[in-house]
Amino acid sequence: MKILTGNDLKSGAVTWWDGQGWSLHVEDAVDVGEHGGDIAAREAAARRVVSPEIIDGTRDGDSVRPAHIKDRIRALGPTVRLDLSLKRADPAAGNWVI
Amino acid sequence: MYVYDEYDQQMVDARVADFRDQVRRRLDGSLAEDQFRPLRLMNGLYLQLHAYMLRVAVPYGTLSSAQMRMLGDIADKYDRGYGHFTTRQNIQYNWIKLEEAPDILADLASVGMHAIQTSGNCIRNTTSDQYAGAIADEIVDPRPYAELIRQWSTFHPEFSYLPRKFKMAVIASDTDRAAMRLHDIGIQLVRNAAGELGAAFYVGGGMGRTPMIAPCINAFVPIDQMITYSEACLRVYNRHGRRDNKYKARIKILVHELGKEEYTRQVEAEFAHLLTLNLEPPAAELERIKAQFADPAFVPGLPDTLDLSDPAFALWVKNNTHTHKQAGYVVVTISLKPTGGIPGDASADQIRLMADLAADYSFDELRVTHAQNIVLPHVRKDQLHALWQKLAAAGLGAANLDQIGDIIACPGLDYCSLANARSIPVAQKISERFAAKEEEIGELKLKISGCINACGHHHAGHIGILGVDRKGVENYQLLLGGCEGADTSLAQITGPGFDENGIVDAVERATDVYLANREGGERFLDTYRRLGMAPFKEAIYRKEPA
Numbered sequence: 254m255k256i257l258t259g260n261d262l263k264s265g266a267v268t269w270w271d272g273q274g275w276s277l278h279v280e281d282a283v284d285v286g287e288h289g290g291d292i293a294a295r296e297a298a299a300r301r302v303v304s305p306e307i308i309d310g311t312r313d314g315d316s317v318r319p320a321h322i323k324d325r326i327r328a329l330g331p332t333v334r335l336d337l338s339l340k341r342a343d344p345a346a347g348n349w350v351i
Numbered sequence: 352m353y354v355y356d357e358y359d360q361q362m363v364d365a366r367v368a369d370f371r372d373q374v375r376r377r378l379d380g381s382l383a384e385d386q387f388r389p390l391r392l393m394n395g396l397y398l399q400l401h402a403y404m405l406r407v408a409v410p411y412g413t414l415s416s417a418q419m420r421m422l423g424d425i426a427d428k429y430d431r432g433y434g435h436f437t438t439r440q441n442i443q444y445n446w447i448k449l450e451e452a453p454d455i456l457a458d459l460a461s462v463g464m465h466a467i468q469t470s471g472n473c474i475r476n477t478t479s480d481q482y483a484g485a486i487a488d489e490i491v492d493p494r495p496y497a498e499l500i501r502q503w504s505t506f507h508p509e510f511s512y513l514p515r516k517f518k519m520a521v522i523a524s525d526t527d528r529a530a531m532r533l534h535d536i537g538i539q540l541v542r543n544a545a546g547e548l549g550a551a552f553y554v555g556g557g558m559g560r561t562p563m564i565a566p567c568i569n570a571f572v573p574i575d576q577m578i579t580y581s582e583a584c585l586r587v588y589n590r591h592g593r594r595d596n597k598y599k600a601r602i603k604i605l606v607h608e609l610g611k612e613e614y615t616r617q618v619e620a621e622f623a624h625l626l627t628l629n630l631e632p633p634a635a636e637l638e639r640i641k642a643q644f645a646d647p648a649f650v651p652g653l654p655d656t657l658d659l660s661d662p663a664f665a666l667w668v669k670n671n672t673h674t675h676k677q678a679g680y681v682v683v684t685i686s687l688k689p690t691g692g693i694p695g696d697a698s699a700d701q702i703r704l705m706a707d708l709a710a711d712y713s714f715d716e717l718r719v720t721h722a723q724n725i726v727l728p729h730v731r732k733d734q735l736h737a738l739w740q741k742l743a744a745a746g747l748g749a750a751n752l753d754q755i756g757d758i759i760a761c762p763g764l765d766y767c768s769l770a771n772a773r774s775i776p777v778a779q780k781i782s783e784r785f786a787a788k789e790e791e792i793g794e795l796k797l798k799i800s801g802c803i804n805a806c807g808h809h810h811a812g813h814i815g816i817l818g819v820d821r822k823g824v825e826n827y828q829l830l831l832g833g834c835e836g837a838d839t840s841l842a843q844i845t846g847p848g849f850d851e852n853g854i855v856d857a858v859e860r861a862t863d864v865y866l867a868n869r870e871g872g873e874r875f876l877d878t879y880r881r882l883g884m885a886p887f888k889e890a891i892y893r894k895e896p897a
Contacts, residue, residue: 331766
């Protein structure tokens with residue numbers, strides 16, 4: 254699947270396009286297919302996102318897994334500070350990155 | 352230490368107002384990101400892996416207690432309760448909101464701080480010896496000269512858009528504690544045979560993808576011509592440095608391609624021309640600066656002995672203190688490398704505690720080191736045990752300075768958008784693996800970078816580790832034999848890389864070779880230099896029997 258991601262202009266937070274807007278959770282990401290570029294341009298122009306990027310990923314049930322480790326770390330947060338992670342309830346979250 | 356005068360303060364206050372307006376215009380759509388990016392970078396604000404990152408300048412690594420306290424308060428108020436001290440004596444915050452960035456700069460300006468010269472193709476924040484003004488082996492305190500360079504280089508109109516970033520370091524001792532020869536310009540203050548003060552210029556060093564040791568292009572520039580000579584070095588670079596290829600744009604490439612002799616010839620010609628223009632700052636300004644770096648009011652006649660009956664305290668004293676120029680005092684280095692910790696990170700509470708301890712024990716002064724530690728430069732020996740107890744209680748008592756656990760590590764792929772691999776988890780594993788052997792191994796400087804840009808100084812590590820991306824998987828190359836001191840050398844790659852666990856095993860095999868072969872008081876680096884790469888490589892890549 255093709256995933257559209259970027260950062261929130263005001264907060265800098267990593268965000269994922271969920272089909273309607275931007276989510277902080279990678280699990281909400283949708284397959285943007287061939288439309289990622291258009292959505293990115295529109296959202297950047299509206300100042301809802303900065304540095305938008307289309308990346309590869311896979312969906313497995315309820316989970317979405319970016320293809321590259323850098324994007325998995327963006328989704329999780331620093332692997333060395335899981336207390337700051339959006340997946341903090343999952344003690345094995347660090348393994349998800351590798 | 353230097354305190355801003357009205358001109359300095361006006362300058363940073365104006366910069367805050369400018370940036371507040373720039374952020375407002377970005378948020379209301381008047382500025383597009385392409386227009387705004389260079390403006391935010393000029394104020395140290397990057398967009399990193401998880402959020403905006405703010406890099407705050409700590410000129411030549413020197414901080415007052417009030418400044419350090421503000422750094423702790425900023426970590427709490429605007430970030431997530433911690434900061435990261437960097438290999439260029441600065442501090443970074445990882446979770447900054449764009450809309451709050453102007454307020455942070457205003458808070459910094461209230462204590463004479465800013466984020467100027469922490470990004471962009473300008474002369475970056477000048478670094479120096481973290482023990483400046485406190486130890487006996489320096490010929491003068493280098494900080495007034497570093498401050499003069501700060502004033503000269505800040506907003507220098509000719510050098511605000513150089514071909515690439517430009518890093519300078521100033522030291523005044525034969526013992527190089529600032530990796531001086533691995534800078535674009537390294538200056539060592541020296542005396543000539545007549546006892547006159549001057550500056551030896553080393554130009555064209557650096558790490559990154561093309562590491563080079565700076566050659567000395569002039570062994571003695573009279574001190575009252577130091578800025579003019581710096582200007583000449585920069586002018587030749589600005590004129591001929593490559594702007595078509597960012598990977599070949601640093602001055603080290605220019606010096607290498609022109610050759611030291613031709614580059615020097617052009618600098619000397621430019622210098623002769625500049626001397627006719629009287630560019631050098633007035634001597635009175637240097638004297639004004641020097642007066643602010645006068646020694647604190649040391650108490651004479653203090654006891655110069657220590658009760659070392661507590662073994663843990665004795666070990667910390669042995670490893671983390673240095674002889675002070677004033678009898679009865681020591682220089683203390685607070686290690687930010689607890690076993691299994693994140694190198695260079697400190698919590699807001701720890702930062703404020705160090706500020707308080709500096710106020711109580713070190714004449715209000717702290718230093719940030721390029722090895723990502725904190726120095727209290729002037730501590731009374733009769734108060735050292737009490738200080739140590741407070742540090743240890745706060746998790747700041749690690750007794751491992753310059754040992755294998757005192758690892759330099761860049762933020763790596765956990766935070767940095769340029770990184771190819773994580774640095775911190777490798778540092779943590781090595782720290783934990785060797786915790787019980789640190790003292791046996793002794794001095795061993797281990798440095799880890801998460802990409803070829805070498806922010807973790809892996810080229811200069813006795814043991815260096817470079818993280819690379821191998822088809823989407825983290826891989827780590829091992830390097831041996833680097834050194835950043837007076838006998839600067841560049842580390843050599845041992846061979847094929849390793850995974851995250853394999854690199855820790857490889858480091859252990861290398862240290863085993865050292866322990867089995869060291870003679871006398873040899874450090875790891877000495878044994879490596881005597882034996883060469885072969886026995887280390889053989890052990891590191893030896894196949895275990897099935």
